[in-house]
Ligand SMILES: Nc1nc2c(ncn2[C@@H]2O[C@H](COP(=O)(O)OP(=O)(O)OP(=O)(O)O)[C@@H](O)[C@H]2O)c(=O)[nH]1
């Protein structure tokens with residue numbers, strides 16, 4: 001059902017809005033992320049449009065003047081797809097397509113498309129398919145009939161046209177079937193997890209592209225796929241890792257993102273079970289990313305949603321090799337100092353300081369501070385293990401480098 005074929009790069013434009021809560025700078029940051037998503041899906045961004053609006057137009061989301069501007073650009077530059085950063089209602093999407101006469105996607109459908117493109121195992125593919133059908137259900141009004149769907153490309157790796165036209169019931173049946181299929185696999189996986197015995201479970205979690213898989217590879221000497229695109233990992237990988245003489249299980253998980261489509265959170269619930277059942281979370285953060293604090297908030301929000309916000313957590317600030325801060329010339333008396341000017345040392349003295357020894361600064365790629373990382377993880381895993389099996393404590397001494 002889901003196509004996975006490689007597609008040619010497709011020309012796209014992005015559209016975002018500027019509101020009271022979302023100033024020009026924020027809006028550009030969000031569009032930067034949307035551009036990365038579009039690139040991951042196989043698009044090249046030819047233009048960006050933003051509009052200041054407080055209340056989106058219920059019919060077309062943006063105003064008619066801006067729409068004209070976009071239409072001209074689309075025509076002159078042979079654009080195939082227009083991607084909105086915000087969620088569009090089914091009606092808005094349809095109306096905009098009528099005007100622009102090209103594919104119109106929103107952030108949610110773009111993310112779903114990337115997941116569809118990247119899902120490797122039948123389990124991940126089933127989860128994505130379920131999410132896609134759930135997204136489609138309220139949109140089953142001949143959404144694509146006015147477009148040449150056969151052309152394929154971004155946003156088209158969904159259930160095929162015929163089924164959309166046929167009947168909502170078919171889609172509902174399909175959803176029920178997929179849910180059943182997932183429940184069955186879930187049961188098997190639950191049993192597998194149960195068989196893993198008494199080992200402490202540690203999960204690498206965090207925003208997409210922060211370096212979770214890279215860290216997993218470095219620590220467990222495994223070979224998990226890592227690359228500079230979003231959502232490189234869609235399946236969880238579990239490895240037995242031994243630090244010192246202490247064995248534990250380390251899980252690499254799917255990355256989170258701002259406004260992760262609820263359909264995906266829903267259908268990836270079982271993948272997220274690994275997070276829910278973990279004894280310790282290693283929250284990996286890309287500190288070299290200009291909006292890493294927003295990333296942390298998005299991740300915490302999702303942790304909250306899956307009821308895992310209270311677990312013991314170590315914050316792992318990765319990519320310190322890539323960290324850069326803005327500087328202000330000495331004779332510049334105008335520029336205001338912001339967190340973008342902080343050195344790493346200054347960051348360490350912010351709220352990070354209050355987290356005590358639950359923060360670490362590393363570079364997984366350059367293998368910096370990994371010894372400190374191993375030590376801290378060992379101590380924490382040991383603490384959890386000994387709490388659970390007090391009679392075992394003699395087995396695992398305080399960490400020392402000879403272990
Ligand atoms: N400069 C630098 N790059 C890094 C570091 N760690 C990882 N990377 C790069 O960051 C990119 C993403 O790494 P991944 O390990 O795939 O990230 P991930 O968190 O698993 O991403 P998803 O699976 O997509 O959520 C890759 O290009 C890595 O080489 C680091 O310490 N420094």
Ligand SMILES: [Mg+2]
Pocket residue numbers: 212213214225226232233252253255
């Ligand atoms: Mg990964």
